[in-house]
Amino acid sequence: MSIIKTENICKSFGNLEVLKNVSLTVEPGEVVVIIGPSGAGKSTYLRCLNRLEKSTSGKIWIDDQLFEDRANGHNQVHHTAKERAAVLLEMGMVFQRFNLFPHKTALENVMLAPLAVKHVPEKEAREKATALLQRVGLGDKMDAYPSKLSGGQQQRVAIARALAMEPKIMLFDEPTSALDPELVGDVLNVMKQLAEDGMTMLVVTHEMGFAREVADRVIFMYDGAVLEEGRPEEIFSNPKHERTRQFLQSVL
Amino acid sequence: MDALTKIVNWMPALLQATGTTISLSVLSVAAALVFAVVLALGKISANPVLSNLCRAYIFFFRGTPLLMQLFFIYYTLPQLIPALNIQSRFFAAWLAFTLNVAAYLAEIIRAAIESIDKGQMEASRALGLTRRQAMRLVIIPQAYRRMIPPICNEFVMVLKDTSLVSIIALTDLTYQTKIIASNRASALVYIPAMLIYLVITGVFTFIFNKLEKRLSIYE
Numbered sequence: 001m002s003i004i005k006t007e008n009i010c011k012s013f014g015n016l017e018v019l020k021n022v023s024l025t026v027e028p029g030e031v032v033v034i035i036g037p038s039g040a041g042k043s044t045y046l047r048c049l050n051r052l053e054k055s056t057s058g059k060i061w062i063d064d065q066l067f068e069d070r071a072n073g074h075n076q077v078h079h080t081a082k083e084r085a086a087v088l089l090e091m092g093m094v095f096q097r098f099n100l101f102p103h104k105t106a107l108e109n110v111m112l113a114p115l116a117v118k119h120v121p122e123k124e125a126r127e128k129a130t131a132l133l134q135r136v137g138l139g140d141k142m143d144a145y146p147s148k149l150s151g152g153q154q155q156r157v158a159i160a161r162a163l164a165m166e167p168k169i170m171l172f173d174e175p176t177s178a179l180d181p182e183l184v185g186d187v188l189n190v191m192k193q194l195a196e197d198g199m200t201m202l203v204v205t206h207e208m209g210f211a212r213e214v215a216d217r218v219i220f221m222y223d224g225a226v227l228e229e230g231r232p233e234e235i236f237s238n239p240k241h242e243r244t245r246q247f248l249q250s251v252l
Numbered sequence: 253m254d255a256l257t258k259i260v261n262w263m264p265a266l267l268q269a270t271g272t273t274i275s276l277s278v279l280s281v282a283a284a285l286v287f288a289v290v291l292a293l294g295k296i297s298a299n300p301v302l303s304n305l306c307r308a309y310i311f312f313f314r315g316t317p318l319l320m321q322l323f324f325i326y327y328t329l330p331q332l333i334p335a336l337n338i339q340s341r342f343f344a345a346w347l348a349f350t351l352n353v354a355a356y357l358a359e360i361i362r363a364a365i366e367s368i369d370k371g372q373m374e375a376s377r378a379l380g381l382t383r384r385q386a387m388r389l390v391i392i393p394q395a396y397r398r399m400i401p402p403i404c405n406e407f408v409m410v411l412k413d414t415s416l417v418s419i420i421a422l423t424d425l426t427y428q429t430k431i432i433a434s435n436r437a438s439a440l441v442y443i444p445a446m447l448i449y450l451v452i453t454g455v456f457t458f459i460f461n462k463l464e465k466r467l468s469i470y471e
């Protein structure tokens with residue numbers, strides 16, 4: 001049983017090889033933190049999972065279903081658009097720069113996809129969005145436009161927005177990197193809560209405290225490959241690779 | 253005093269011609285807007301045939317003088333294809349302006365759409381929206397506001413450019429002014445005529461500014 005499994009994912013942009021045979025498995029309910037220097041391919045890896053990028057080759061299983069089997073960029077698994085959409089809906093994504101819809105209020109941001117994609121009745125969508133915003137501590141900001149919210153509040157709206165689609169897996173791409181230091185804690189607390197509630201999470205972050213405390217497993221990516229993985233205690237106190245050691249020294 | 257009486261006497265004819273100027277501008281910009289949306293979406297579409305077709309259209313209409321396009325539609329087209337003989341000067345002028353302005357508006361719309369941060373499409377896609385839904389619900393509503401100032405600009409240009417139609421003897425404000433000036437040998441008529449142009453461009457600019465404010469409540 002695995003909820004995400006990738007085998008030998010490769011991705012090139014032109015001649016630039018960004019991912020080199022990344023194989024990784026995530027179990028249901030697991031929190032996996034990916035660390036590594038800038039340019040290592042962490043974002044690209046997450047983006048290949050939910051098809052914001054198309055990998056060049058490799059296989060992806062989502063919920064034990066073969067989702068992609070690419071060679072030379074061509075997917076050899078044939079899904080209808082509907083089937084593909086259903087698989088993609090199992091993953092929610094939170095971006096470094098929030099990407100909230102600026103022309104919609106916090107509540108409308110959270111309601112938009114359930115209404116448009118799942119055709120949830122308006123009343124139900126509103127109730128659910130309200131509950132989610134309360135859950136991320138923004139019960140009093142429902143009608144605020146993103147421009148009126150702090151970065152930390154915007155990111156929490158973005159988390160609620162992703163949760164509104166009821167994903168089984170949440171992908172986080174440096175969710176706190178664009179925040180002022182004093183706002184990081186609120187977002188991490190929401191993520192921690194989410195992990196405690198049993199959400200499967202794949203988190204790219206430089207917050208080593210979060211990794212140490214919440215992660216079941218830490219992956220160190222370097223130059224497009226997984227260099228080392230293990231329990232947080234192992235990686236942080238006893239890294240096997242020199243590169244990992246250097247990286248940890250630079251961030252801790 | 254004498255001058256004032258003259259101007260008052262000219263007013264009915266001038267105002268009637270102003271009606272033609274305004275309706276020609278409004279009707280052609282309105283039609284051009286609809287056409288321009290198609291052109292803009294066509295140009296940014298992934299379909300290379302459609303995209304190049306739209307590109308060629310835009311290139312042609314922006315790359316040749318409007319006056320020539322007007323002549324072409326009114327004089328040349330009926331000669332080439334007699335069935336397309338355009339009797340109405342107003343219709344010929346409307347068609348020329350619509351076709352021409354659509355090319356400019358298409359570029360405005362395309363630029364506005366492309367100015368929206370890529371993250372908006374990515375977030376929409378990650379939430380399960382189709383490309384089309386993302387355009388309709390997320391990208392285009394944000395692009396609207398950015399389009400308003402350049403569209404306003406274009407509209408004011410069109411209002412003034414319609415004076416070109418006097419060349420096919422359509423009685424717009426400019427043509428009427430010229431008639432009065434030559435018949436009564438009074439060049440004074442240019443003063444009220446220009447004031448009328450100023451008033452209408454002023455009024456429309458005001459309306460567009462209001463519209464822009466209304467659309468930017470979320471900023």
Ligand SMILES: Nc1ncnc2c1ncn2[C@@H]1O[C@H](COP(=O)(O)OP(=O)(O)O)[C@@H](O)[C@H]1O
Nearest residue numbers: 013016018036037038039040041042043044045
């Ligand atoms: N769309 C793209 N086109 C070309 N190169 C890209 C693109 N996206 C990422 N890259 C390159 O891929 C490499 C890995 O990027 P990324 O996955 O963002 O790394 P990380 O998230 O680990 O910092 C970088 O060298 C980056 O410049």
Ligand SMILES: [Mg+2]
Nearest residue numbers: 042043044174
């Ligand atoms: Mg990154």
